[in-house]
Amino acid sequence: MSKLDKTARDIKTMRVRGALNIAITALKALDDVLDDEARDTKALIRKLELGGKKLKSARPTAVSLPNAVNYALLVAKENRLLSLEEFRSEMHSSLNRFIIEQEKSLEKIGAIGANLIESGDVILTHCNSDTVVTILKKAHDEGKKIKVVCTESRPRYQGLITAKELSSYGIPTILIVDSAVHLMMKKLKVDKVFVGADTVCSDGDVINKIGTSQVALCAKELDIDFIVATESIKFSFESVMGSLVLIEERDPSEVISKAKLPKVKVMNPAFDVTDSSYIDMIITEHGIMPPQAAYQLIGEKFRSRA
Amino acid sequence: MSKLDKTARDIKTMRVRGALNIAITALKALDDVLDDEARDTKALIRKLELGGKKLKSARPTAVSLPNAVNYALLVAKENRLLSLEEFRSEMHSSLNRFIIEQEKSLEKIGAIGANLIESGDVILTHCNSDTVVTILKKAHDEGKKIKVVCTESRPRYQGLITAKELSSYGIPTILIVDSAVHLMMKKLKVDKVFVGADTVCSDGDVINKIGTSQVALCAKELDIDFIVATESIKFSFESVMGSLVLIEERDPSEVISKAKLPKVKVMNPAFDVTDSSYIDMIITEHGIMPPQAAYQLIGEKFRSRA
Amino acid sequence: MSKLDKTARDIKTMRVRGALNIAITALKALDDVLDDEARDTKALIRKLELGGKKLKSARPTAVSLPNAVNYALLVAKENRLLSLEEFRSEMHSSLNRFIIEQEKSLEKIGAIGANLIESGDVILTHCNSDTVVTILKKAHDEGKKIKVVCTESRPRYQGLITAKELSSYGIPTILIVDSAVHLMMKKLKVDKVFVGADTVCSDGDVINKIGTSQVALCAKELDIDFIVATESIKFSFESVMGSLVLIEERDPSEVISKAKLPKVKVMNPAFDVTDSSYIDMIITEHGIMPPQAAYQLIGEKFRSRA
């Protein structure tokens, strides 16, 4: 079994998880393919394409996977006129640069996001997002006095993780139930909302943890900046082609045990979609952009014809 | 100790609870005052005024209490020119009519609200409201096929009571977390939202269980009728004079135990305010009205100069 | 067969038509009942109530019918303590005053509406409304230079009647298709929209000819005053109790003959509902009011307990 096959299997069986991790692992597998024997550049590119196809099919719903593969194939295409050796060398360095870029993206987003925060800001966040936590810690490190309001984020209470992490770090933290968002935004005079993203679509809509779209609605009504922070690897190439995003329905027992309400149907959707018109800006490792620029970023980075 | 003093004490110590119950008990106490000895009508009215004052001060925040007292004093004033005996007789019958009206108000609201429901409707409700449950059961009794979506209503899960009650009654019931309102309104094609009210202000704003204002916001964006159903005894006479409604902050342990997140401040507001512009109509026992008619209803029923 | 029975039959068979006409005819029939023999006032009131019931059931969907009957019963109740002769005399004069008031309402609305028009105004109207035509002619008679934009109002082209009537009267008139409303409002710099009403609901919503609600939507976006002009007899007493208004579906052949598109289902609703938040004011013979005052007007004029 080739390394690429193993990687594909690991992604399929979810041994490899997390958008960034999946992208990096897939790129490393393609990097290995570069060392395969090949008659010429064209033949090697063909091998990359086959490998890419295999990887993509391992988890068709993982948004970062086709992005990583497409990126590699796009670079390959640009270098298709090079000799085999030049091609190998150029590709190795391109892929490694890209991997490092991914690994540094979280840190970059932290720095850019923290720039947007002023001392005295009251910030609300929903659920538990790596990028948001990184931004808030960075702002705190820079000596800015901030206060953070966390929703508990039913049914899985991921907001408690955020609250614990930030309060342990020394940031004044307030926890509220999900229903108190609208009132508390007013009462605590919230200045900004920061959330992460699961997927960014090509029309600028953002898919994120259930409840995000109504936090955005409240922020809009109260003229509070609603800011999404996410690595560009989560921008959905597939959405350009109109593939509908399926909102995962999770086990009802996360909400309440069946025994307690035997006759009631419990529904438990995991994500919702926030329309681009409710989002003030998206922060990626490439900087701050309006949500409508998603189409452009996807085109520049990930649109492979392969 | 006079019966009125006992009633005042019972209201103060919360032995008597619930908006309707408080109002009815207070009126009965004033009804007893009518049988007190008095030189003339004027003197008896003076006794009523003193009794009313005592009752009102028993629980200054109960919205139905001043309404009930003011109603009695308003009627007394209108009959001030009658002889003592005529006055007693007229007052007894007026107060009893009013008490019966209160007792029947829930049933009337049920009938009017059910008129608004069509077979096939998907209805969302938040928290647990007597008026809403009565309306939904009445519609079900009339053979209308409805489906009801209940929010769990964190932190106290009153939505589970609603879900249990409706599903036991044979109504198809769906339970969701508070964060899923926006998504589920779209996904399940919700037709109408019904909620109760704790207090209706003179400018048409409605105070109700925390989360109500963001359910209203979602309904507005999706063009879903947002309907408040409540007895008119909950319209706030005091709000005409600008008394600010204090949003009660409940024990943080309702949200999470202190031990689990020792460094986090937990806030737990019990109610929020829904602006009149988000409310399509209010149902009371007097029929359907726009929220802005609250000022008129309060003026007609409860504005006493005493 | 009594005169009242004949009237009821004529209303049922639609020999008597038109909101105003129905109201006036019903009142005249009740006026006749006053001359029936009766032991005392109470007995005569009972006869009025029975007659009223019979009349109301003749056409349950005619909004002006219960209004007229309720008005008469309300006045009867107020005069219940009079002697039989005094009662007859007071009722005769009250009913006649009310009938005259109805007959003059169109003229009054014309005068009030014309007051709102300024020389130079460009006015848009939809469908064909007596009140609106009266207002526009009155403004023209007063020497105001106006221009009127009429929609053709498919499928029945009632807008052509309006256009013909106004242009014959010497008013510069422009006809457009229903789809051109939004553009033409901008291009012609429309100042005000006037429409009539079929029914005004107790929460301020207005039911009128299909297309009215989207004209209102366009006017709102462009900040153009949207004004409804209608006799108060069309305010729906029934809507206070939550009766749902059924939107009449008319014959598809009004749109296109079945033969031309045999496989297509044609739908042809006759009315739509304009939400109160899109209406700037309603003109009745009692003056200018916000739509939310509908609840009050219905209560004052038509709410009988009989």
Next chain:
Amino acid sequence: MSKLDKTARDIKTMRVRGALNIAITALKALDDVLDDEARDTKALIRKLELGGKKLKSARPTAVSLPNAVNYALLVAKENRLLSLEEFRSEMHSSLNRFIIEQEKSLEKIGAIGANLIESGDVILTHCNSDTVVTILKKAHDEGKKIKVVCTESRPRYQGLITAKELSSYGIPTILIVDSAVHLMMKKLKVDKVFVGADTVCSDGDVINKIGTSQVALCAKELDIDFIVATESIKFSFESVMGSLVLIEERDPSEVISKAKLPKVKVMNPAFDVTDSSYIDMIITEHGIMPPQAAYQLIGEKFRSRA
């Protein structure tokens, strides 16, 4: 020359000015008419009607003048069945009660408005309004810590009067140019806007100093309560009948002297109209109401058929 004729002349020549003052002076003149000789009550009412007509025509644009006269005639009509002496006595006491009510209205508005203010509030006001200044001083007297932002209110800088008055009183006061409203609302986290009114129309629209409508627009976008405080004597009876309010155009030299910009046309409108949908509530001496209740208040207090 009768006292009433003198009063009419004084109102005409603007020796008597100010909405409240005009109303009170007119009522006193009608009170004097009551002592004129008359054959019977009917004859005296006729004299009152003639006097009222004369007074109204003295300044047709003063909104409080017809209100005061109509009030008197309405009361006269209600008492038309009394004997001449009883009529005189009842009218004297009614008119005096009304005059006292007017004189106390400012104080009452101050108390009600101050109830709406919380310690810590940042309040913005535009132009110079007696009612608003009274409210702010009352809140300050009650020990509430407030900060007030005053616009300069070009071209006549009435905002400077407000700023001077409040700052002398010890209230922290901030002055800004009219263009800075939107930004400063955000920067200073303004909680509430209070403005006065020149006229309140029957559909709830409010006419006030130029610039008011755009302050309201900014407040709406930022979800800041926009509150109008005004005596009920300024509600326009005439607006019920559709009389168009003429926006006064003042001398361009208030803006800049002609010499400085000889070729430029300077326009200088004194008032603008704020739509009812931008107003959260109106405070009068009768309490807090939604703007849509204006129609009701005008009807109850001032609608005379005379």
Next chain:
Amino acid sequence: MSKLDKTARDIKTMRVRGALNIAITALKALDDVLDDEARDTKALIRKLELGGKKLKSARPTAVSLPNAVNYALLVAKENRLLSLEEFRSEMHSSLNRFIIEQEKSLEKIGAIGANLIESGDVILTHCNSDTVVTILKKAHDEGKKIKVVCTESRPRYQGLITAKELSSYGIPTILIVDSAVHLMMKKLKVDKVFVGADTVCSDGDVINKIGTSQVALCAKELDIDFIVATESIKFSFESVMGSLVLIEERDPSEVISKAKLPKVKVMNPAFDVTDSSYIDMIITEHGIMPPQAAYQLIGEKFRSRA
């Protein structure tokens, strides 16, 4: 007469019609120019520029014409350093690729658009659009159960063509008058609106058949996705330079014959402009994008400096 001159004449006389067809014919004419004799590459490019200028001036208002010409000149410029033979060969293959791309664009849009449709969807369309019909048929072919609502699209009834085409194809189809859009969107629970485009401007606004902008307004209010489907050849290069789009005014007799309403002025605009903020996404053969990405697409594909 050269082939290019003939093509220019055919475009001018409208023998060649339709956005796509014009573009393809123009490109073929330029492709022929490539075989003209020329001293060197520079001279050949000069000939292409002259030919392009001639073609563009044949129909200055056809949006696809300058796009096609600019595309060719842009590619020419990029290859300006090649030898004459290399240039010819590269240009031939580029132009042919582009022509094929255009020919396949309709099919691609069909596939992408169908991806957005779910089984059970109720879809509304206005007028008659090739792209929309293709999308709907594709979705139907894929086995999705859809229902389509067609407006009749007065005055020329193009909606009937759409209705006929779809119903013949076996798709359940409903026809309504243009005024019934708002009501029917609610009544039939419309899920998505699809329309074509005549022109897409660089700021994202879309010009399409009269009535489109008010369909969009209704969709916005009801939170229904409003989707434009169009070939990228219809994106207006000229709009980048601010050329105002002239809304064509067609013959009034399309609306009604002059004889029937001799004194009425009939206006009959053919198109209107839908603001980008009302459009959720645009589908082109390049995928799904927000309307604001129009500027980018025009820049990349068509912005020639020639």
Next chain:
Amino acid sequence: MSKLDKTARDIKTMRVRGALNIAITALKALDDVLDDEARDTKALIRKLELGGKKLKSARPTAVSLPNAVNYALLVAKENRLLSLEEFRSEMHSSLNRFIIEQEKSLEKIGAIGANLIESGDVILTHCNSDTVVTILKKAHDEGKKIKVVCTESRPRYQGLITAKELSSYGIPTILIVDSAVHLMMKKLKVDKVFVGADTVCSDGDVINKIGTSQVALCAKELDIDFIVATESIKFSFESVMGSLVLIEERDPSEVISKAKLPKVKVMNPAFDVTDSSYIDMIITEHGIMPPQAAYQLIGEKFRSRA
């Protein structure tokens, strides 16, 4: 002292002012660096980078300065593989082309903007903007009949400069106070608003003279096109990285002398931020674009990795 050092000093001491002027001066200084001695291309690029850094730090808040420097470094990077002589030559011509482009940008914006104006337009502008004045004069030169409304733009009255300039040029000009914007937009039926910009952010927000954001708000409510006209050199590269724009607070004495209101705090912010959702389009020398395309334009022109 090198020429670059002198330039840096002149920028620092504000001897060189104005966005365009600063950009051009900086580019000329870098152009001189090209003639410095250097071992090879790499070494010369290093010198350019050092020079660029020095220039940028001269006035860190001048938005056009980093843009000019980044542009030069971006071009340098693209040509890094050329020989020293080729590099020098290519750079000289690139920089000179860019300088000329800047110098011609005002004229180009004038032409594009004038294309958007139609004869008969009433245009409102705020403050004093070179680009807007150029556009208006150009439209006037083209024979279009326009009328221009200028706000006085307190506290510094720059609107008077605009009014004087336009009226002297023969354009009918109207001056109003800043508070009259909302009313006058309606009364004069304003068609378009044109304003300049101080800075355009990467998310499409525009920073401009205080008052701009509320003019935009009024325009939005009244559906009037709000158009920003500005050279692309004012697009903020720094905003991509989240640097917060500091709104300059100017001397309070610009508003009123301290002596006149000794106890009043006067605040005098110079700029405000207009949200991208209030802006219909931005005109630059590159054409018309939606505000959201700012991110793209900054990326293409100014994003240097140096």
